[in-house]
Amino acid sequence: MGLSRTGFDAGDLPGGPAANIAAGHNLDEDGTLTVSRGWAVGRGDRPGGGLVSSVAEQLRWARFHLGDGRTEGSAGVLPAERLLRMRQPTVELRGSALGDAFGICWFLREVDGVATAGHGGSTNGQFAELLIVPERDFAVVVLSNSAPNSILFNQAVVRRVLETGPGLVDRDPEPLPYDPARAPEIVGRYDNDAIAVVIAADATGLTLEVGIKPEIRAGSEGEMPADYPPESIGLLPGDGDEYIVTSGGLRGQRGFFTRDTTGTVVAVDLAGRLFGRVAP
16 A cells, blocks of 8 residues: 555664654653653554554545545555445444444544544553544644643644534534433542542542553553543433543543442443443
């Protein structure tokens, strides 16, 4: 496909390890930006944040998926029906900012009544977002390199481009007013193998904090991304078990709470990852 500046290792790119790659940045506790050392991830994490590429080459990739499976000078890479099949739902997604459903390697969602397909990625200080609008023959790619606000930046750029290009308006849902009586059933600590999520409450509202477990940081041989401090969340209309982050670097992220057969909240979803409740 001619993606000569795309690969999983700097040695694969023109110029080798000295290739001209934008450095990621993280915000220190004192508010200064520092260069993040090392963007590479393990083989198992490469689909979510291990690819090195450029805006131009990601647009070339998007153009291929908006086409008929052929590239310039090629008899065909994939049959057109296979490309279309990738954009058909395989499973629905509940309460997720990632999309309404998942296809084959695409997150699928409707924006202003029009079907889109996209996928993002992130690693230490690096963030990417790719979105295509097949029926408008349109695509947008954003790459940014400054945590923790790059997610917000990418989202703002994508929304602005959608509005000024194909004329699609993308807005976050409005949360319900804070109800302190509901807080006790969801506050607590939730975790998975590497990350902990803490949901807390006070008289003014709910907050969500995300951090890499200390033992994971201590055992890592390389630099790891910074944690996210407590940020405001609000419950969404409906069954009351979906929420949205309303402030900070994760603003706009959506998720939901899972209950057991007794109605007790036992897990929370964030960015497509499930965190089990380990403490009230």
